[in-house]
Amino acid sequence: MTSPSPRVYLDHAATTPVRDEVIGAVTREMRHTGNASSLHDPGRRARRVVEESREQVAQALGVRPSEVIFTSGGTEGDNLAIKGTYAARRAGDPARDRLVVAGTEHHAVLDPVEHLVAHEGARVTWVEPDADGLIGEDALAEALAANGGPQTAAVVSVMWANNEVGTIAPIPALAALAREHGVPFHSDAVQALGQAPLDLSTVDLGVVTGHKIGGPIGVGVLTAGRDQTPVPLTHGGGQERGLRSGTLDTPAIAGLAVAISHAAQHQASHAAYLGELRDALITGALALDAGITVSGPWTPGDTTSRLAGNAHLRVADCEGDSLLYLLDAAGVACSTGSACQAGVPRPSHVLLAMGVPEEQARGALRLTLGHGSSRADVDAFLTALPPALERARRAHAAAARPRATAPRATADHTRSA
Template identity: 60%
Template sequence: MSVEPVYLDHAATTAVRPDVVDEIATTMRHLGNPSALHASGRLARRTVEESRERIAQALDARPSEVIFTSGGTEADNLAVVGGFRARRAADPQRTTVAASTIEHHAVLDSAEYLLEHEAATVRWLEVDGTGRVRLDVASDLLAEHAAELAIISVMWANNEVGTVQPIRQLADLAQEAGVPVHTDAVQAVGQVPVSFAKSGVDLLSLTGHKLGGPVGTGALLARRDAQVQPLTFGGGQERQLRSGTLDAAGIAGFALAVERSVAERESNAHRIGALRDRLVKGALDLGIGVEVSGAYTAGETTDRLAGNAHLRVTGCEGDSLLYLLDAAGIACSTGSACTAGVPRPSHVLLAMGIPEEDARGALRLSLGHTSSQDDVDRFLAALPAAVTRARSAVDASRRSSA
């Protein structure tokens, strides 16, 4: 009898919740374009607007602030590129984008695009050794460049090492300087408390497939006075900021996933955090040269995401470890799945000051709502052999090149 693989890559995507599947299937049976004026269209529109209200309530936002997108990447692009263009159009001297050095590539590449194609200046916010944005650096940046800053983007929680950022403090600094703030909260929603109203940020991105919802659903929360230019045209269905026929069924599933993940956040953080601690302690106790990246204290789930365990194994290549563990039935990653297949050290680890050689042996283990003690134990049982073989491969490669 085949053994079910162990899935430890929930930060990349997690299992769709069974009740979400049912919600989507039920809604898909009703035909209608939400923009149509007939009864079928009005029924679809009702589903969309009720879903908008449910998401707003779960995240302490107003329904009018919820703009549906195809996911976190589109929401990040709309916030960074659209926010930059709107601010520059209103004030031509605002030609600068600021972002932390550990952002997801949806933000980093948006900033790089503006640098290369729209003559923007990009300024980077440095982080400390745990991956936490330095408030003194942010304060200095705002003091020196507030008049030219169009937008600042800092993720709420890092997708690789799980470090939670001081978003409220950053937003307060930016607000005093008159600079809007965007936060990528894709990893944060459902894992730490997220209140859009209390956060102080102007724009917030989230996605469905990290929460037990369907891939291809997401939202940008945008305050009513946020300045954003649309990136797509052809209907203006979402507050004239995003065009395209709305997927009523996907949105209904997304709303339910947001509700469930937020409602169960505290209990899940306790359970999943305990599994993470079991994994980290077990890996360290193996005595095979494992180190933990990022802010980590056993039992703590506010400075670091409860489901994130980021390990570095000395003398190994992370890609080799990934493939060896995969062959043993363990699914994990070396970093963001959006940059999978690129054999280079993580920009997040390098920004944290970790030497390139140490950063190469990285493994991101992320737990979710379906994770169990058996998953952790099977990973720990498979790790020593994978490390031995990965180190042997490195040694053989060095001998052949000598």
């Protein structure tokens, strides 16, 4: 018997519904034929759409149009920023073999870092968060000074807002600190766009994607300052400043521009609305069960230290995966962490880096709100939570109970005739 389709969607941090105006923009452009690199009239028309979209995106993100590089999304943007910058800096100065990276990053950053360590001889210094998941200036300064000092650092990477617990970092101050030492600063701003004020001119390399803000899946942006020259990961037609070769997806880019502009224009009102829903969800959950705690910073009404749409709960004596499946069966879609690591039964590296004991980290539940979310969604979750908790705890207790050892059979060494 198949589960019913989710009636309540609380996983907007993984992906959010495409906006109607975005669908309209993509559909209109899909009716036109033209490669933006072609010189004939249809090609020039496509190029015009791409460049107008680039200007629209640049204005919304606070950068110059020439600094906007269209990509396939957050993962590609992070890989190009990390791997490409490391290669460029190492080629210019072999002593710069070190990556300075927050231990709470998304795997789109962590995995490229681990690749460089395993295959390119890179060293990594982890920037440790505090108990709320915050990366502070003192922690970054300490990491920059370690292992040979700032002169050995190739790039710093700290995400703008954490994708699991929602903590917002003081990115402009952190970027300024890195720049004082001549080290390029990269920030994965995928979760921050639309929920926090975002000016990517304050960083050397910034990354956003479409499908977190109601844009198309499979298109995003890397912003790279004019003085940044990452080594490209792909080679071909030399599109996008030679950093990202490949035929440009004109319809997707047009839809992305609409989504990013909308996210920037409505950020303040959107955050205020989501913040009210988030606070109702957290307050309601805490009132239901004494075994529930909040991960990350949370003060009702505050949307500056934590993402407005993020509620991350830890549930005692419970496995997050079990709770997720029980809520899903009740018609509530949520997650235990990053969708990119879904299906892997391991505690969150973010929570472990924050100092949360492994047993507590296993009881994590991430609930994220977005456009279309309502108070009815919050109420439905709070109604579904108690019975799901009761069943998940029973299952956890049963799994922890010692099993009786069956008597060992006596070996029979006789042979039949």
